[in-house]
Amino acid sequence: MERFKQKQMNQNENEADSAINGHFDGRVKIPGWSAGGAAGTPSTAPSSSVMESWREERTRSLEDNEMSLPSIAAAYTTILRGLGEDPQRQGLLKTPWRAATAMQFFTKGYQEKIIDVLNDAIFDEDHDEMVIVKDIDMFSMCEHHLVPIFGRVHIGYLPNKRVLGLSKLARIVEIYSRRLQVQERLTKQIAVAITEALQPAGVGVVIEATHMCMVMRGVQKMNSKTVTSTMLGVFREDPKTRDEFLTLIRS
Amino acid sequence: MEYQKAAELNGLCNGKILTVDSKKVAVQHKNEISRKEAEDESRLPALEAAYTTILRGLGENTDRQGLLKTPLRAAKAMQFLAKGYHETIYDVLNDAIFDEDHEDLVIVKDIDMFSLCEHYLVPFFGKVHIGYLPSKKVVGLSKLARIVEIYSRRLQVQERLTKQIAMAISEALQPVGVAVVIEAAHMCMVMRGVQKINSRTVTSAMLGVFREDPKAREEFLALTKGAQ
Numbered sequence: 001m002e003r004f005k006q007k008q009m010n011q012n013e014n015e016a017d018s019a020i021n022g023h024f025d026g027r028v029k030i031p032g033w034s035a036g037g038a039a040g041t042p043s044t045a046p047s048s049s050v051m052e053s054w055r056e057e058r059t060r061s062l063e064d065n066e067m068s069l070p071s072i073a074a075a076y077t078t079i080l081r082g083l084g085e086d087p088q089r090q091g092l093l094k095t096p097w098r099a100a101t102a103m104q105f106f107t108k109g110y111q112e113k114i115i116d117v118l119n120d121a122i123f124d125e126d127h128d129e130m131v132i133v134k135d136i137d138m139f140s141m142c143e144h145h146l147v148p149i150f151g152r153v154h155i156g157y158l159p160n161k162r163v164l165g166l167s168k169l170a171r172i173v174e175i176y177s178r179r180l181q182v183q184e185r186l187t188k189q190i191a192v193a194i195t196e197a198l199q200p201a202g203v204g205v206v207i208e209a210t211h212m213c214m215v216m217r218g219v220q221k222m223n224s225k226t227v228t229s230t231m232l233g234v235f236r237e238d239p240k241t242r243d244e245f246l247t248l249i250r251s
Numbered sequence: 252m253e254y255q256k257a258a259e260l261n262g263l264c265n266g267k268i269l270t271v272d273s274k275k276v277a278v279q280h281k282n283e284i285s286r287k288e289a290e291d292e293s294r295l296p297a298l299e300a301a302y303t304t305i306l307r308g309l310g311e312n313t314d315r316q317g318l319l320k321t322p323l324r325a326a327k328a329m330q331f332l333a334k335g336y337h338e339t340i341y342d343v344l345n346d347a348i349f350d351e352d353h354e355d356l357v358i359v360k361d362i363d364m365f366s367l368c369e370h371y372l373v374p375f376f377g378k379v380h381i382g383y384l385p386s387k388k389v390v391g392l393s394k395l396a397r398i399v400e401i402y403s404r405r406l407q408v409q410e411r412l413t414k415q416i417a418m419a420i421s422e423a424l425q426p427v428g429v430a431v432v433i434e435a436a437h438m439c440m441v442m443r444g445v446q447k448i449n450s451r452t453v454t455s456a457m458l459g460v461f462r463e464d465p466k467a468r469e470e471f472l473a474l475t476k477g478a479q
Contacts, residue, residue, distance in 0.1 A: 060310040068308035075301035082294040083333040091369045099372040105443045107309045139442040143317045146325040148438055216365040217331045
């Protein structure tokens with residue numbers, strides 16, 4: 001048992017770097033689909049494999065933010081000069097600091113952990129019909145161009161004896177979207193987080209977003225939208241459930 | 252000093268007057284000297300290094316696959332979003348001014364506009380509606396949109412952008428009047444800060460007869476109302 005735990009700790013540490021954005025790279029654990037927990041974990045109780053991915057270290061603290069602010073601001077001053085602007089003119093005097101603080105806000109998802117947000121709001125409820133929260137406004141940053149992505153998230157899940165406070169779904173979206181993201185990964189992270197927290201019968205997440213990197217530059221297609229979805233559990237296996245979900249979010 | 256030129260380019264309008272004679276116009280146009288695009292290439296490494304610093308400062312791992320070329324992409328994207336500094340009105344308009352005996356309102360509306368807030372370096376975008384009353388000279392319609400592009404692809408403040416577009420059209424055409432209305436959403440207000448998602452900022456610049464005659468202004472506003 002000891003050696004197993006040791007191995008797991010090492011595994012977590014080695015993967016800490018690639019897990020900074022929590023991107024899973026096939027490390028996804030979906031407890032509860034197969035009896036006895038996900039493959040590869042030694043523990044039999046579902047709750048401890050849930051704790052595992054929640055154990056991903058918070059990569060940033062408020063102190064980190066304060067300490068890195070000057071270097072980020074200096075980088076922004078370089079950028080302003082590099083664009084040919086005069087950083088000393090009135091409108092740009094405090095821009096490096098404002099832009100640095102703004103960028104830290106746009107990536108504040110790195111400071112937060114799911115477990116802090118969800119810990120209290122899981123309730124035992126005998127509801128076994130679909131629960132949907134739709135039209136959750138989402139703002140993220142494209143990790144390739146550092147330009148905003150914004151859109152709407154629709155989340156549906158089929159509870160299995162446990163329901164979640166509704167705003168917590170929106171908070172999960174916030175945590176994962178306020179990062180440097182790729183829309184596909186964002187969708188999956190939200191779905192997996194809900195799965196691990198509640199072990200529901202199924203989860204469906206649909207994101208419809210506009211990417212400024214496509215609208216403001218590059219191809220410059222104003223009206224294009226990107227839609228991604230992740231269906232887990234019964235949403236993936238049963239087409240009727242999926243249909244019901246997709247119809248309800250459309251109306 | 253190139254910084255000073257840039258400051259003039261995007262600087263405060265300095266109260267440039269509406270009724271300028273053509274000689275002065277030519278001189279003013281020439282003063283807006285364009286930067287060579289080769290300068291962009293030479294500045295790229297510094298911008299890349301700056302973006303790498305930013306990514307590290309945010310706590311990200313710059314060696315992960317998704318971020319490997321991000322500093323280069325982000326630097327190029329930023330240069331594209333600030334490409335208005337390269338361009339001058341003189342280049343864009345020079346050929347497309349025609350003598351036409353039209354004395355009624357000409358409007359080009361719903362011009363999509365994307366700009367960068369100079370305070371937070373975050374986008375703001377919306378629509379521009381331009382109207383002018385020609386005085387013997389009309390301009391090619393796409394040139395109005397190109398003027399919008401030149402001034403919006405800079406670090407901007409919406410008020411200044413509106414005025415610059417209006418001033419550029421007045422100086423180029425000497426029309427009887429120019430009206431510019433911009434309605435935009437500011438990501439600095441939507442994504443952060445107050446976080447009011449549906450808020451829009453509307454600014455307008457009315458010059459010449461649009462400022463003096465309320466009827467002309469009404470007509471313009473009525474014709475652009477159905478726009479949004």
